[in-house]
Amino acid sequence: DAGVIQSPRHEVTEMGQEVTLRCKLISGHNSLFWYRQTMMRGLELLIYFNNNVPIDDSGMPEDRFSAKMPNASFSTLKIQPSEPRDSAVYFCASKIHASGNTIYFGEGSWLTVV
């Protein structure tokens, strides 16, 4: 079975540009998470959805970040405008339902903003 699929795997962009990261959930999963990982701060939860509905976006750094889940299997995380401090690995993860315990990560999107 396909796992969580993220794209792009790597992106280098200039400050001020818009960045869109994409995620496809594991089939049958209905909870989706966006995490950001840096050396200094580790893994930070940005936002999560249950059944396409955003439940907690308190981790979203600021208004430059937005996330959507237009259908049950797909999500986007957008940064506009991007800044060098946004450089990080962005992981998407899913789990089977709200009360399931095991979370499965995608391979991550490595973002560098110069």
Next chain:
Amino acid sequence: RKEVEQDPGPFNVPEGATVAFNCTYSNSASQSFFWYRQDCRKEPKLLMSVYSSGNEDGRFTAQLNRASQYISLLIRDSKLSDSATYLCVSLTGANNLFFGTGTRLTVIP
């Protein structure tokens, strides 16, 4: 204060050694705990859940001490392939998963 705190290491141990990691959590309402493993430039993957009674999976033993709010992971007979970063995770409520920053382990031949 972070929800979950770990010693970042690095821990450098010889093959065959026993190594232990501890992790503390701040929210007494946390109800589930896990250890994840993350290889260099890869995504985190579940290693094992942590149960109150303690649990073992081959060379790996996880324990939970609710009174002191800490979780431990013991690795016996370390292998080179155990080299990775080990992330301690607490779950509060339905979906509030909090990750520690990880403890880096290098097993040396």
